[in-house]
Amino acid sequence: MRLIHRFALMALMLCVALPALAEYTPDPNAARDDVPGEFKWDLGQLFSDEAAWQASMDELGGQVQMISAYEGKLAVGADLQECLTTYFDLHNRINHCTLYANLLVATHLDDDHAHDMETRALGLMDELGRAASFIRGEMLEIEPEAMQAAYREMPGLEVFRPYIENLQRRADRVLGAEAERVLGLLGDNQWAEIDLNEIPSGHETSFGALLTDIQWPMVHDEDGNEVQMTLASYGRFRGSPDREVRREAVAKFFATLRQYQHAFASTLGGQFEFTVALAQSRGYDSALEAYLDKDGLTPAVYRNLIETVNANLEPLHRYMALRKRAMGLDELHLYDLYRPLTEGFEVDVTFDEASKGLMKALQPLGPAYLEVLERGMDPANGWIDVYPNAHKRSGAFSASVYGRHPYVLMNFQNSQDDMSTLAHEYGHAVHSHLAMNAQPYSSYRYVPFLAEIASTCNEALLSDYLVANAKSDGERAYLLADRMESIRTTIYRQTLFAEFELAVHSFIEQGTPITATLLDETYADLVRRYYGPSYTLDPDDGMEWAYIPHFYYKYYVFTYATGLSSGIAIADGLRGDNAEDVQAGLVAMLSGGASEPPLDLLRKAGVDLTRPAAIEAALKAFEQTVAEMEKLID
Structure with missing residues (x-):
């Protein structure tokens, strides 16, 4: 869903009400005043x-x-x-x-x-x-x-x-007033009001400082030049087309982390001990129960995700075997997982093409959703800041202003990845707009558990449409490969993270001391089980836990997996016999804000995350994608 061939893009074009926009060539170094006013938010x-x-x-x-x-x-x-x-x-x-x-x-x-x-x-x-x-x-x-x-x-x-x-x-x-005051000083967010961000713990702050202060090693680029690797550039080297560049970068990255393994074990162990102590201070049986209870969730939702994914690891094993064959490798290592399977379909996509294309791709969402989407993507309405400029924040986000409308920041540079990002951010924007127009301020802001569902549903529908309209096997393979990686990294990988987080908390709750060796072994065992027999586990793979910031967010990472699973399940429903009911249910869910418990709101859209069905549907889509890719590659 991130990389789109020109033929598929042209198939998206239709007569929509969005007006034609002036031509502009994005320039990340442009002065703010040089970006045409029509492309700036108001x-x-x-x-x-x-x-x-x-x-x-x-x-x-x-x-x-x-x-x-x-x-x-x-x-x-x-x-x-x-x-x-x-x-x-x-x-x-x-x-x-x-x-x-x-x-x-x-x-x-x-x-x-x-x-x-x-x-x-x-x-x-x-x-x-x-x-x-x-x-x-x-x-x-x-x-x-x-x-x-x-x-x-x-x-x-x-x-x-x-x-x-x-x-x-x-x-x-x-607890009593004095106890509550003390817990507040410690950053306990159990009683946080809306818009009050959780105070980072000292362990999280130390983790960030440790990552910042590490002197990362020199590595070789594709031309043989010795260059400085940084935490930010690691991902680029890890995905290099040159396997030796990938191998060296990953090996040196983990060797560097290994030098600080006890410090990382101390910060992560301390963070989890802190989380457990806060939960126990309020009488919860576990940290899992405490930090899901804040949003009206139960441990059953978390455990259902882990159990369902573990019961459906075979498609991931099959994908690892496919990747190994497609890349012509004798052994598949961690440094081979982030190299695209197919290439050559990157083309320019203007913002005008992308916005009109999304209106076509997201037709299954129905008129109530599309009316908000169309209004929000029209720059004349002032919701969106489209193009990059010097000294502009990188990335993209949607910010909700109650009583007005959402504001969407983009850094659109005419790429297909930008089109997917546009679909994602407008999932957030439509969700916020529907909620603020249906709920009072005190209960319009939805919990993080629901935050990614509209966005991932948008991306799933865009991906499905592009694959269905692909004009060549090569284009189709490119799109399918992107879909497989999205599900691997968002459902399987994030669930692996969630299982690791639960395991380490459980060690602490049972009184087991946390050491770097224990963390390594626990993480490596999960990688071995998740990726299966076609994957070769290297000695330092178990160190990956050390640099993952999400482990400091108190049982948050699982929401990425449940969000994408829900989005895919809803997209499936929108293509089924009861599409109108699913449309109405989705709008009802998005309009609910925080007016009802999140699981009840999600059930309006036909998804029950206390049961395996929605997650199974997402993993079935993954399995079908692997099967399609096998036919194209083998």
């Missing part, structure tokens, strides 16, 4: 200018302490309703100021004044958080019967029911 839809932003900041600065007037009064229903109304109104308006500054910084990284604006806005949000810190504690003291009576007596309180019920659901996990 921050004027947030604030007309900086003076208006400053006026709002000044006004809000004088209003933040208003929330303190409700302290000690929330047992009375009317005061609770007024307090929550005031709090979320202030939060939303401050968030507008914060996002305005965030977006300004994203396109002007060299602008110290923009960074100062961002710091001031974030400071105001922190001030609100401190002023409102009493709310959760007082709400949890309200008896359930009294809360139900308050709902009946004050219909206006009903809008906050999802927020209140999610808080009260975990009431028995709350």
